[in-house]
Amino acid sequence: MTTVYIALGSNLENPGLQLQRAVDDIDSLPEVELSGCSKLYISEPVGPEGQPDYCNAAVRIETTLEPLALLDAMQAIENDHGRVRTVHWGPRTLDLDIILYGDDIIESKRLTVPHYQMHVRNFVLCPLLDIAPDLTLPDGRKAAALLAEVGTAGIEVVATKYPWL
Ligand code: ROI
Numbered sequence: 316m317t318t319v320y321i322a323l324g325s326n327l328e329n330p331g332l333q334l335q336r337a338v339d340d341i342d343s344l345p346e347v348e349l350s351g352c353s354k355l356y357i358s359e360p361v362g363p364e365g366q367p368d369y370c371n372a373a374v375r376i377e378t379t380l381e382p383l384a385l386l387d388a389m390q391a392i393e394n395d396h397g398r399v400r401t402v403h404w405g406p407r408t409l410d411l412d413i414i415l416y417g418d419d420i421i422e423s424k425r426l427t428v429p430h431y432q433m434h435v436r437n438f439v440l441c442p443l444l445d446i447a448p449d450l451t452l453p454d455g456r457k458a459a460a461l462l463a464e465v466g467t468a469g470i471e472v473v474a475t476k477y478p479w480l
Pocket of ligand 1: 323324325358359360361362363369370371404405406410438
C-alpha cells in the first residue's frame, strides 16, 4: 500500500457537486481506500482571466495501484465527469492531480510527481494541510512552510466536513 495525495479542482457545472461526486468515485475504486478528505474551498482562478472561480479540495488514499494505473483511473473519472481538454489552463469540470505518491519522484512523459506547481498553489497546499498538517515533500520541504510563503489570498473555506453538500 502506498499513501497518495490527490488534488481536486472544478470550475464548471456545479463545481462543489463535481468534487463531492469525484470523492465518491475515488472511494469506490476497488484498489483504493480513502483515508482523509479536506475541507471544500472556493478559490480565484490562476491562469487565464474571465473564467469562473474554482472549487478545490484534496484527498489522501492508500492504494495498491502503480502510479500510471492510478493516473489512468483518475483520468477515467475526469472523463466520466465530462472533462473535455481544450484551452490550456482553461475552465474544467473536473481536474484530479496526483500530487504525491509516497516519497516517489516520478518524471515520465505522462506524469510528474510531486506535482510541478504544488509549492506555489495555495489551492493545493491549503487542502493538503487539512489532512496532513506535518506533510513533508520528498525533498524535505514542509508543506506548511511552503503555504506560509505563498499566503492564503484568494481562497476561502466553504464547507468543513465531508460530505460537504
Ligand atoms: N485555479 C484555481 N484557483 N484552482 C484550480 O484548481 C486551478 N486549476 C488549474 C488552473 C487553470 C491552473 N487554475 C486553477 O488547472
